[in-house]
Amino acid sequence: MPQIAQLAATYASQIFWLLVCFGLVFFVIGRGMLPGVVSTIDQRNKQIADDLGAAEAARAAADAEEQAWRIAEGKQRAQAHDLIAAAKAEAARNTQAALDAASARIEETTAAAEARIAAARAAAQGEVQDVAAQAAQDIVSRLAGLSVSAEDARGAVQGVLAHG
């Protein structure tokens, strides 16, 4: 077994070179390079944790925003409903008033027209009686040679007209 057979001759060399090599590893890698690697890992982990935290916060903010928006939307919807209802009522009222005014006007016009018609009819009737009375006077004077007064003729015509 060379480990034992060569022990006396090689231990100093083995120990020396091990210490040199391990020392190099320790100081160059362990003390030199490793802190950078570790800080990079830590920094990355921190960055990830921070980013996750920020994302979480952003999500919470978004949730709150959404909630607020929902409430505001509900409020606005209710407001809009009220507005629409009010407008509807207003419009109905206006329509009713306009309709009322219009129908009043129409009635008025109709009544006036009816009155005019009645007057015209009465006038026409009067004229017809006058003409008929005159005609009756003429007919009587021609046929019977009688002179009938205008009042008698008119009364006779009126009696005939009334009895139809």
Place this chain on the structure above:
Amino acid sequence: MFLRVTGTSTVAEGKVDPVHQFTIEPLFGTDHWAIAGHNIAFTNSALWMVITTLVLIVFVGGGAKKAQVPGRWQMAVEGLTGFVDTLLQSNIGDAGRKYLPYVFSLFTFILFANLLGLLPLALVGIHPFTATSHFTVTGVLAIMSFAIVLIVGFAKHGFHFFSLFVPHGTPAVMVPVIFPIELISFLVRPFSLGLRLFVAMMAGHVLLEVLSGFVISGTNAGVGTFFLAGVPSFLLMIGICALELLVAGIQAYVFALLTCVYLNDAENLH
């Protein structure tokens, strides 16, 4: 002085020496490289530790970009770092962060040394050397971990650290018995830590070598033994190779994990 001990590659005709692969061969600096009389020649073991170090530096260096969105390489390095970080976090807690450079170096160095030693580079004539199959190497790593535990423990808790050897809720009469048992189990830690890795790596490599010896000698001995011994051994080798890759990872993990557990004792003391 450096003893040139070169194991024989073949013990006898057709027989493979399964421990020859652990032989340390000096490459240069045998004569005059010395510290306080101890020769520190650059050996094949040292070469593979240097290769491990370089591969590790290239791997981590290539992935140590600071991109917010990592590429594949950066992802691999960050995954490995995160793995060790999680290990420390789950064993020690938040105080474990400061041991990350050490435990990461320990884990990756052992892992890469284990894996590089398994590379089938012999196909192109290069013989990989598994530095972690020598207890001189694993022992030093274990002693380092143990020393850190002791230093942290005594620096943080002073002599109160000895209360580690008296588990919570021990009846007073049992303390004289429990204390030595706990102390011994504590003191055995560096040995178990170092030997576990060394034994696991060595056993795996010996097993692969023995099986490959079966394949070679079975094939050389004729058609009958080729099908009887050579082919099954080869199939078994494929499975063992996969197992060894697993063991390479597991042993590195166990070493790092136990270091974390021991550091937790020092850091949190029950």
